Each structure stands twice: as C-alpha cells, then as structure tokens.
Amino acid sequence: MDIYLESENIVGHEQAGFRHYKSTEDQTTHLSQVVEDAFQSKKVTLAVFLDLQRAFDKVWKDELLAKILTYDISGRMYKLTKLYWYHRKVRVLVGGKCGQKELLKQGVSQVGVLPPTLFIIFMNNLVSELPKRVQSEHYANDLVLPVLRIVGNYS
Numbered sequence: 001m002d003i004y005l006e007s008e009n010i011v012g013h014e015q016a017g018f019r020h021y022k023s024t025e026d027q028t029t030h031l032s033q034v035v036e037d038a039f040q041s042k043k044v045t046l047a048v049f050l051d052l053q054r055a056f057d058k059v060w061k062d063e064l065l066a067k068i069l070t071y072d073i074s075g076r077m078y079k080l081t082k083l084y085w086y087h088r089k090v091r092v093l094v095g096g097k098c099g100q101k102e103l104l105k106q107g108v109s110q111v112g113v114l115p116p117t118l119f120i121i122f123m124n125n126l127v128s129e130l131p132k133r134v135q136s137e138h139y140a141n142d143l144v145l146p147v148l149r150i151v152g153n154y155s
Helices: 002-007 024-040 061-070 075-086 114-123
Strands: 043-051 137-139 142-150
Touching: 002 114, 024 043, 024 137, 024 142, 061 075, 061 114, 075 114
Parallel strands: none
Antiparallel strands: 043 142, 137 142
C-alpha cells in the first residue's frame, strides 16, 4: 500500500511520518527556512505546534475505510484491511492476570507496518481546509502551522 500511496502522490508532501526518505529533519529544516525567509523579508513568523494526543486511538474506522475507497484502494487490500480492523480484540494484563478480550470499536495500533500507513491515510486531509497562507508540516500526529505576518520596520 505504501508504494501505491507514494507513486500516486496521494499523501500530502507535508506529511513526513512513516514515509520513505522523509524524517523529522525535513520538517525542522523547512520550518527553519520559513522563519529565515520571513526574517529576511522583515516579517514575523507565528507558529502553532500541535500534538494530537492519543490520535491513533481515536481513528474512526468507518471514516478510514471510506477514505481508503476514495484513494482507489479496493479489492483484496480493502477487504484485508476491513477484516483486520473490524475484528481486532484486545485484553489487559494487570498483576499477572488477563482480562477478557474486548472488541476494539475505534483506533489504530501503533505497532506493525500497516497501522501507521492507515493512520496517515486517515490524517491525510486534516489541514486541507486551512487558508492558503497557512503552511503545515506533519509528522504522524504532530503538526506545526507557521503563519507569516507582515509587520512594520523592526530594525
């Protein structure tokens, strides 16, 4: 699925999490360049840093499957993904005793190869509704939104 997402340019360039040839260094380098460019243009950069807590646990399964279909991922891959996510069970181990297995109603695991990819698909259009002047950089569930503001002479 990763190869398909990359070859079809489905995942936004802003997302660096869990992708080949991308890293947090890409994000910090880009943010540094935005700040430097603003400084050289005598503008100020305001940045909002967001960490979406427990984001993997909050993924809505039906929405994820709908997004998968919108990206033309169907057939076996869709069926396998649906089976995998809709029949996942967990149990808790406390004090050496296991609880009963419970069906997971929402969420994506953070372990394995497929779950991070599914999470990225779910988050892919998160910032598409932001104004054009608001750039964004993502690393999985962490986002930075640098906004340039024009200010008077501050030399």
